[in-house]
Amino acid sequence: MLIRKYPSVLIFLGILAAFTIAVTLMSQAYGTGAIPTSMVKTLGKTLCLALAALAMDLVWGYAGILSLGHMAFFALGGYMIGMWLMYARTGEIVAATLANAPIPPTPMELQQGITSQIFGVVGSSDLPLTWAFAGSLPMQLLLVLAVPGLFALVFGWLAFRSRVNGVYLSILTQAMTLALALWLFQNDSGFRGNNGLSGLQNIPGLGHVPQATLSVWFLWASALALGLAYLLASWLVAGKFGSVIRAIRDDEARVRFLGYSVEGYKLVIFTLTAMICAIAGALYYPQAGIINPAELAPIASIYLAVWVAIGGRGRLYGAVIGAVFVSLLSSWFTGGRAPDLNLGPFSVQWVNWWQVLLGLAFVCVTLFAPRGLSSVIDAITGLRHPNRRGQDLGPDLGALREQEAEA
C-alpha cells in the first residue's frame, strides 16, 4: 500500500543500498581501496546529515513548523553518546594502569582516575552529576533518545500550548539553541566547555579494529538508519497522520475546528523529529571524532533549513538530495579542492567566496525555484504543480506555495 502510493520509496532504498555496497567495495577495509578512509567517513557523515534533513522536512515541510533548533537535538544526541565513548575509553585506560599497581583500586579510585583524566584538562576534578550514567552504554543509548525527546516535549508543550507559532516560534527555537550552546560553552556545566568531547572515533572495546573498518561499519549503520527513517517517514506521511499534519501546515484553524488536537499532533511530530535528529547525531559524532558547543550554534540549524529548502521541501527525497548535495559541495569548495576562478585582475578563491555563493544561491532558490532541486526530478517524472491561480495551499504562514505543491 505504501509502495503503491509512493513508488519513490523503493527507488530511494535501492539507490541507498547500491551506494552503500559500492562504497564498501571501494573502501580500504573491504575492497579495492579506491575510496580513502577519510572519504568514507565524509560519506557516512553526509548520510547522517541527510537523516537530520529528513527530520527537518517532516517538521517544516509537512507540519509547517520552521524550527531553527533541530541541530541542537542533533548535537545533544552526539553529546549523549560522546559521554559514554569518552568515559568508557578512559575507563579502559585507567583500569589498565591501576591494574599494574600493587593494590587493586577501589571503585571510587577508578572513578576518580577517570574523572581526572576527562576533566583534568579543563581544571576540574569532580564528576558532574550529568555524567552519572556515563559508564553504562544502554543507559546512554536510552538518553540519546530520552534527553532530546524530553527536551523537545517540554519546549514544544510550552510553546504550542501558548499558541506560539510562525516566526515567533522560529525565533524562540533559535533562542533555545543559543541558550543551550552558551550553557554548554561554560566549563562549569560539566561538558568540558569549548573543548567539548573528543577522541570519539576510538570505540571502547574495539581498539583492535582499524579505523578503515570502523568507518565502513558506521557507514552501514548510517545507511541503515537513513533507510529505516525514510520508511518510517513515508509511512507516517502516507497515512491519516500525514494528512492531518499537512492540513495543520496549510490551515491550522480549520483543523482545530474540525476537532483535531492540533497541539497534540504538533507535539508528536516535533518530538519525533527531535529524536530522529538525535539518532543522526549519535551516529555522526563518532565519525567526526569531536563534538563541541560550536556544533549547535544557531547557524547550524539554519543550514539545516537551507538544505531542505534547496532540496525542495514537502517531499522526503528532496530533503535528502538537498543535504547530500549542499554538504558535499560545501566540503568540496571549502576543502580548497575547487580551482580558483580567474576574472582578470580579480581571482575568486572559492574558500572565501563559497559562502557568498551559497547565500545568494539560497535567496535565488527561495525566490525563483521554490521546489529547489526536486524540480529537476519533477521535470523528469512529469510532475506539475496544481493551478491555484497563485494562491498558497492555505492561509497559514507555513503553507506550501502553489509552485511547491504536487498536483
Next chain:
Amino acid sequence: MRRIVFCLLLLIAGPASAQDLGAVLEVSRDQIAKPSRQTIGPVIDEIAASGAGAVTFLEAWGDRRLGLTAEGRFAIVDGEATIDAVTGARITEEVDLLRPNSGVRGLIAAALVPAQLADPDPVRRQAALDALGRDATPGHLPALRQALQDPDPGLAARKARLERLLTIRFDPDPAARVTAIDSFDGDDGTDVQAALSPLLATSRVAAASLPETANIAARLSPGSDDLSPDAAYRLLVDAGLARARLTEADQKSALAAHIEGDQVAGVPVADLADPAARDRAYAALAQAGTLAPAATAEEVEAALKAHVFADIYAEASPEVTDAARAALNDMAFRKRVQQGADLTLDALSLASIYFLAAIGLAITFGVMGVINMAHGEFIMMGAYTGYVVQTLVPGKTVSLIVALPAAFAVTFLAGVVLYLLVIRHLAKRPLETLLATFGVSIALQQMAKNIFGTQARPLTAPDWLGGAISWGEVVSISTIRVAILVLALLFLGLFLFITRRTRLGLNMRAVTQNPGMAASMGINPDRVAMMTFGLGSGIAGIAGVAIGLFAKVTSELGSDYIVQSFMTVVVGGVGNIWGTLAGAALIGGLQKGIEVLNPANTLAAQTWMILFIIVFIQFRPRGIFPTRGRFVEG
C-alpha cells in the same frame, strides 16, 4: 620652559656635588642599567641622598630619558640636547635609552617626593602627591608635614588630606591615628578605605593559649561557620601541635609497602579494592606495631578542645583597630548604595545599546511584520562605514559627524535594495522572508570578511567622548555610553515624531493597519513599505557606528546582536516602540542583575537571561505591551 630651568639648575648646582653622584653611579652602574624593583631601592636612596644633581638624574630616569653611552657614561636626553648626567657636558655620541619598568619608576617617584613637595612648579608638586598616593613610605610623613603650606589652595587641601591619611598609616602615636581616623567620618573616599583596610588585616592562629598583648579580632571555635573542624585541625598540624590524619593515598602506599605474598596483614590483596578491607588491614598493621597508628577521631577532638583559635590583628593597638572598623562599617553601607547606582547605570547603558540595535528591527519587524535576519549585517555595515570614513577623513570629530549620516545612507540604500529585490516578492510569506534574508546575511558577512579581513578594525571615539562621567569614586559611566544613551533617546523621539507627525508616518500606519484600504485612498503601499524598510535599516547603520565606537568592528558584530535584538522586540511586544524600550530595559537590567549574582562567569548571565526570556514568552506570547485590535494575527 621647565626643562630649561632644570638645565640651569643643573649647571649651577651640578659641579658642587657631582663628585658624589658620579661615585654612586660608578659603583652601581649595572644595577641602574638593568634595575629590579626588588634590589634597586638602596641604590635609589643613595642617589637621592647624593645632592642636587640627583633630582634631575632621577627625574630623567623615571621619565625614560636617561641613557648609557657606549663607554658607560650616563646621559640625560632632553629634547634635542643630550648632556652628561654627572658633568652636564654635551654629548654627541649615540645613547642607549634605559627602560626602567613601572615598578622601578614607582620607587623613583617615591624617592623624588621629598624634593618635589616644595618645588616651585605646581605640576611637580602634583606629581609628588600622585606618587604619595601610590607608594608612600613612613619616611614621607615628616617630609609632607614640613611642606604642608602651599600657595595653590587645591594642592594645599590635597596635602592636608594626604597628611591625615599618612598619619593613619604611619604615625607611631595611636591617639593621633585615632584622631585622624575620626576626622574622616562620613568620607567615602577610596583612599580612606585604602588607608583603613590594611589596619584590619588579620592572621589566623592556633595555640594552647593566646598571649596577653595580642590584639584579638575574633576568637573562633572549631565547628562554627568561620572555622570547620577540618580546617582547625589543619591549623594545628601546620603549627606542629598535632599529628596529621591519615589520607587515603597515604593509607594505600603504606599498605603497598607491607605486601607479604598475596596478602597484607592477613587480608588478601585482591580484597583491597574495598575501602573497609583497607581499614582492617591498616588497623591490623598498626596493632602489630609495624605502622604508626594514625590520629584517631578521639585524638582529633581532644586536640581541638585543648587549643584556642583566633584571628589576630597585625596592628597592635586595639583603639586604632576599633576606630578603623567602625569607620569602615559606616562606609560599607554607603558604598553598597553607590555600587547599586553604578550597576543601574551599567544596566541602563546596556539597555540603551540593545534598544539602539533593536529600534530598526522594531520598525521593520514590528510595524511591517517583515523578518529581516540581515538586520545584524546592516548594523555591521554601519560600523564598517564608520571605519572607512575614519580612515578617509582626518580628525576624529569631523569623521564621526560624517560617519553617522554616511552610515545611515549606506544602510538605507542597502535596505531599499534588499526590499526591492527580495522582500517585496515574498510579501505575506514571513517564513520564506526569514530564510531568504538569512541567505543575504550569510553572503554579506562573508563579503565583509573577504573585504576587511577577519580581524577587528579600530573605530576610535574622539577625545571628548573618551573618559568617563563620575559621581564620587564608585559611580561612573564612560562618556561614550552616555552618548549612546542620548542617541537612543534621540531615535526614540525621531521615531515617535515620524510616525505621529509626518505624512510618511501617517501612510505607514495606514498601510500597516489595512493595506487594501490605504491603497484605495491613493497611498502606494509598496513605496511606503520601501521607505519604512529603508528607515529601519538606516537606523541600524547608525547603531552600528555607535556599537563600533564602544566595542569593536568585526564581521561578526551583527550576529552578536541579532538574537538579542529580536528578543527585545518580541519581549516588548511587536508593533509598539514603548514595548521595545521596555524589552530593552528588561533584558539589560536582567543581564546585569544576574551578573552580580555570579560575577565570575559572564557567560552564565547571558544563558540565564535567554532562558528567562524563553519562559517569559511562553506566558506572555505577545510581549509586555501586546498589540490589541482586530488586525492582530497570530
Next chain:
Amino acid sequence: MQAFGPILFGGMLGLSVAGSAAAQDGDTIKIGVLHSLSGTMAISETTLKDTVLMMVDQQNAKGGLLGKQIEAVVVDPASDWPLFAEKARELISVQGVDAIFGCWTSVSRKSVLPVIEELNGLLFYPVQYEGEESSKNVIYTGAAPNQQAIPAVDYMRDELGVEKWALLGTDYVYPRTTNTILDAYLKDNGVAAGDIFVNYTPFGHSDWSKIVADVVALGNDGKKVGVVSTINGDANVGFYKELAAAGVSADDIPVMAFSVGEEELSGLDTANLVGHLAAWNYFQTAESDENTAFVEAWQAFTGNEARVSNDPMEATMIGFNAWVQAVEKAGSTETDAVLEAIVGVEVPNLTGSTATVLPNHHLTKPVLIGEIREDGQFDIVSETEPVPGDAWTDFLPESAVLDADWPGKQCGMFNTQTNSCVQVQSNY
C-alpha cells in the same frame, strides 16, 4: 534522485581517485600544513602557513633535505574542529606527508591528536598552550605554562608589586587551565583566596563596564591590583577601551596579556594600550642577527614592508628547523626515526639563545616580558635564560607527580610516585 544519484556518485569517485593518485610521488619529501585559511582563525593561522612556506623555500634553496626537495601540501580545515581531524587523516594516509605543521587552538589539537597517534604521524604545534599533555607524536614548540604564565606572574609580583590579582579570561580551556594553575601557584605563594578575582567571558565579549568596575574596586583596600589577561582576540578591543575610559592607566593597574601579540596589535588603536604588558618567548623587537635576518626575509617573502612577526611564527620556525636537523641526523623521514633523533636537537632561536628539544617533546625557551609601545611593538623589559618546558605543571597536586619522557620511559604520562606509566596514548 534517479537523476542525481549517478552524478553525485561519479563526482565522489573522481575526487577520491584524484586524491590517491597524488600519493605516488617519490622525488620529494612531503610535509603537510594544517592551518585554517578561512573562518575565524584564518587571520592568525594564515601567517603560520606562510611561515612554513617561507621555511620550505629557504630549505629548498639550500639544496633541500636528504638530496630531495621539500613539498608543502596545504589544506584548509576552515576553523572547523572536526575538519581538522579529517584533513589530518587525509594528509597522512592519502597525501603521505612525513610531518604536519599545524593547529592553533587547543580544540583543534585535541581533534587531531587521536588521528596522529593512530596513524603514527608527526605534528609540530607552534602555539603557547595550557600544558597537561605530552604525546609521542607531537612536538610542542610553543610555551607551556611554566614558560609564560608563571614567570609573568613572578614579574608582576616582584617588579610591579602586585598584591591583588584579577585573572580575566575568555571561557575556554587555555584560560581555564592557566588560571587554575596560577590560582594554585599564587596561593602557594601566600596570596589569600580573597585577593584573587577570576572572571570568564564569552568569545568576542563587548560589554566590559561592570568587569572593569569590579577590577578597579579590588584596589579599594589599598593593595596594588594587577590583571592577568587570557582574553582572546577581538574581546580585547572593548576591554582596553573600557579600561582607558575608566581612566585606569598601566601605572595604576597593569594588564599582563598572554594572547596579545604584534599581529593582534596591528589591527588596533594602540593609544589606549601603551605601558600594558605581554609575556611571550619572542618579540619582533628582540635584538639579534638571526631576528633581523628573519624579519627581513619574512617581509620580502610577503612583499609587505610593514608586516610584523610574532611568537607563534618563531615557534614554527624553530619547529621546522628542528625537524630538518632531526631528519638529517636520522637519515630518514620515518616518524619513529625522526622522533628518536629529535630529542636533544639544538636550534638557534631568534632572541639570541638556543632551543633544545626535551625528552617530554617540549622546548627550552626564554621568557620575555614586553611593554606595549605606541607603534604596536613591544619594549622588552625582562628576559630570562631559556626555561625548560614542563608538560605537567608542578603547581597542581594531581599533575605535580607526573612526568613525560619519550626516549627514556616511552611514556607521556609517567607517575613518578608509583613509578608507572599512566597511559601511553594521550587523553584527548
